[in-house]
Amino acid sequence: EAQVTQNPRYLITVTGKKLTVTCSQNMNHEYMSWYRQDPGLGLRQIYYSMNVEVTDKGDVPEGYKVSRKEKRNFPLILESPSPNQTSLYFCASTSGPFSTDTQYFGPGTRLTVL
């Protein structure tokens, strides 16, 4: 089954404790991205990757890092989480860079930073 998986699904942590949210897709998609969802704001893009070793900032990259060492994986790293990063996070993938391509979303990771 074609899918995007994320782990963990739920995470409660404390300020300053580094964490990583993993994302993996089995569709051989080149393009992947991370979004955060906050009430009333919809989804906002954090980072994206056009291919292996190619990443760039989205609209709200501050406080986040990403890496793309393999085509299927695109982890999101919070080096020093803060309470304002409490949010619902989604990973997404697309087959290519064309604007008409549909994005496929993972199930989401609900992060709480105390």
Add this chain to the structure above:
Amino acid sequence: AQSVAQPEDQVNVAEGNPLTVKCTYSVSGNPYLFWYVQYPNRGLQFLLKYITGDNLVKGSYGFEAEFNKSQTSFHLKKPSALVSDSALYFCAVRDQREAAGNKLTFGGGTRVLVKP
């Protein structure tokens, strides 16, 4: 810059009645428009998209949307709502000119509640 507005935070409708979820957009070039649905504790699921051609687009689960260029709108519709349609709906736009990032810009979401 591209933006999307969903003017209603919540839409309430009785089962069997028509459902409309409103969306307006702003882009510099030609828009590519998408609707996604999010059920509780689930990720976003693709419903339909408008790229070009016929202004009326048909999608999953009996939904359709009409692209109106003069009103810069892309309202989502369903002729007869089901209780199972209760969910959070997102409209999204991508500017044809903004190739870099392949970014979708989302509206704030509209919660649909279908009552039996």
